[in-house]
Amino acid sequence: MLDESLKSQLAAYLERLQQPIRLEASLDESDAARELEALLRDIATLSDKVEYVRTDDDARKPSFGIVRAGTDIDVRFAGIPLGHEFTSLVLALLWVGGHPPKIEDDVAHQVRELEGEFRFETYMSLSCQSCPDTVQALSLMSVLNPNIKHVAIDGALHQAEVEARGIMSVPTIFLNGEQFDQGRLTVEQILAKLDTGAASRAAESIAKKDAFDVLVVGGGPAGAAAAIYAARKGIRTGVAAERFGGQVLDTMAIENFVSMSYTEGPKLATALEQHVRDYEVDVMNLQRASKLHPAGADGLITVDLENGASLKAKSVIVTTGARWRQMGVPGEEQYRNRGVAYCPHCDGPLFKGKRVAVIGGGNSGVEAAIDLAGLVAHVTLIEFDSKLRADDVLQRKLRSLPNVDVITNGQTTEVLGDGAKVTGLVVKDRASNESRTIELEGVFVQIGLLPNTEWLKGSIELTPRGEVVIDDRGATSVPGVFAAGDATTVPYKQIVIAMGAGATAALSAFEHLIRSSAPAEQAQAA
Incomplete structure (x- = not known):
């Protein structure tokens, strides 16, 4: 599963383990489960302080826990933490294995002093650059305080769960079954929400x-x-x-x-x-x-x-x-993170097989459309001006894609939805003043900064x-x-x-x- 270069790097990190750990896997018969088992077996071969076992005791499959032997300290992943989450995996292995995390003493003390039961679930995607900070913050907290439990869930792998909970943006964090927050969070930010006196x-x-x-x-x-x-x-x-x-x-x-x-x-x-x-x-x-x-x-x-x-x-x-500039049209704020998104890298995997629009024809908008075209069923790029403003090389790539339509002179006037999620856009042709409705499930706004x-x-x-x-x-x-x-x-x-x-x-x-x-x-x- 891991190439020799990654194995060499990981082996060097695992030399820092101070206590034995167990990799406890819950697997099904899927290809992803086989990939996960191969990854965990590879990790176990790199250190005599790491043991791999298959327990199948978690309802989420495939998933695994990193457990400090003889304790209730553990960090869980429902997915294969590679891509942007590989660092989260390495840090979790080290922290559960007793290697001290880099955290201010007063912040660590505040985490340890939290009272109550905190069961966090973070829905993330492996292409999301914002997710690792949140995953790592909650993993660290779960190592410092046994009352805190955390599982990082790959939304693309557990699509049915994402659909059932109406998750359309990552990272999305649940606490004790209720939505807690969305977006990048640090330990300090999480503490500020949990510790009202902070x-x-x-x-x-x-x-x-x-x-x-x-x-x-x-x-x-x-x-x-x-x-x-x-x-x-x-x-x-x-x-x-x-x-x-x-x-x-x-x-x-x-x-x-x-x-x-x-x-x-x-x-x-x-x-x-x-x-x-x-x-x-x-x-x-x-x-x-x-x-x-x-x-x-x-x-x-x-x-x-x-x-x-x-x-x-x-x-x-x-x-x-x-910050990202918003369109300022009816429905945008109502459906923010429920189909209206601003980060195609983070949220794109949640729209796999669906129809989306990208608002903006500059470099950011065209790059977003190109990236999304490889994930979603169809992309409609809408540019306010009479022509795209992106670099020629990007425009050529965009127009070569079979599942992309480009609308110029288009003004988005409303985001439509059913109360829970986006269902379409109303776009006015600035030349004819005629409006039409485009049915879709996601809108990615890329119109510059404010x-x-x-x-x-x-x-x-x-x-x-x-x-x-x-x-x-x-x-x-x-x-x-x-x-x-x-x-x-x-x-x-x-x-x-x-x-x-x-x-x-x-x-x-x-x-x-x-x-x-x-x-x-x-x-x-x-």
């Missing part, structure tokens, strides 16, 4: 912090670069981020990042956060800004957070990035599109406030450009601090 404790802790020299608001590539460049100047630096990595976390393949021929968004996001933490930077995750106040009499800029706390700083760098700057309205100059107006040094209309990345007027929204802009903003902020402190120092000297 948010207030975090707010109290933040309120006690001294003023920063530089406060970076946002944790994407621009924010990470800004934090690193500021910290290297030896000044007090803080980062307040809703989720570290930002939009990069939702990016599949990255092939234009200079010095790397290929990487993936989650991998790059992890590297960004680790690089920032190599310095003395106060990283405050799960924090969303709600208001910016220019410097007052004390010379400090204030950033209010949604949890009620406030942070003060001598200078601020805004790097809050952007800057996350609503919290800055009334405080700072924004363009009509909501972008922060900056000059060539990253300065905004408010003294001491700088900005970088996709939230700004920078003309090209690219990772490498955001990083450079973040570095520019940090150097400009440092220069601002030097200039603004010079008069006071000269007066004291006199």
Whole structure:
């Protein structure tokens, strides 16, 4: 099942096992079950601390548990965790086998202190780059606290279960039989939902912090670069981020990042956060800004957070990035994650054999249509303009596919549904003003980005599109406030450009601090 290269890598990891583990399989007569058994047997041959047994005691087949021998500590997978989930498998093997996870001590303590019975089920797909973070977070929690149980379920393999529960987006998480959440989750985010006092404790802790020299608001590539460049100047630096990595976390393949021929968004996001933490930077995750106040009499800029706390700083760098733009038509929000989706890599496998539409004819939209065409029965690509805007090479590939139709001059005016899921779209021909209904089961929206700057309205100059107006040094209309990345007027929204802009903003902020402190120092000297 595993090639020799993967076996060699996995064998090296399994040398870190401190306690014996059992791979307990529940199998049926399917091809997938035979593949899973071959995988588990391969793993068992790589370490004398790993034993494979077939128990067939789980109703879900094929599935398996990784069990610490002689304990009730286990992690379960209903599927074959390869693809994006191979890392989840490796980490589960190590954690159940006693290798300590990388987690902050206070977070681990909070997990261990949770009381009650928590039975989590995560529906994922092997092509989903968002799913591993959620799977790994819940697997880790189940190892730290025996009251927490978790199974990761491959939705493509257990299609009947997905249909019965009406799951149309991954990851989807159930807790004790009821839907808990959807989307990428970290341990901290899960704890915030389970431990109702966590948010207030975090707010109290933040309120006690001294003023920063530089406060970076946002944790994407621009924010990470800004934090690193500021910290290297030896000044007090803080980062307040809703989720570290930002939009990069939702990016599949990255092939234009200079010095790397290929990487993936989650991998790059992890590297960004680790690089920032190599310095003395106060990283405050799960924090969303709600208001910016220019410097007052004390010379400090204030950033209010949604949890009620406030942070003060001598200078601020805004790097809050952007999010997927929505169509803004009736039915879109009602059927979000019930047929309306924004990530074809994550949710595409759930629409196998069905009819879908892709909204948007740029590179993202055409790439999505190409990818989906290999999974679904039929793809209809709808572009508002009179022609597609994607690169020619992508357009040629798209038009060569037999199960793809392209509609130009098409305006989506409504998403239709039966109350539970999407059933179709209403599309108006912009040339004739005639509307027609397209019957389908899924809609993938790929129409660009919207800057996350609503919290800055009334405080700072924004363009009509909501972008922060900056000059060539990253300065905004408010003294001491700088900005970088996709939230700004920078003309090209690219990772490498955001990083450079973040570095520019940090150097400009440092220069601002030097200039603004010079008069006071000269007066004291006199």
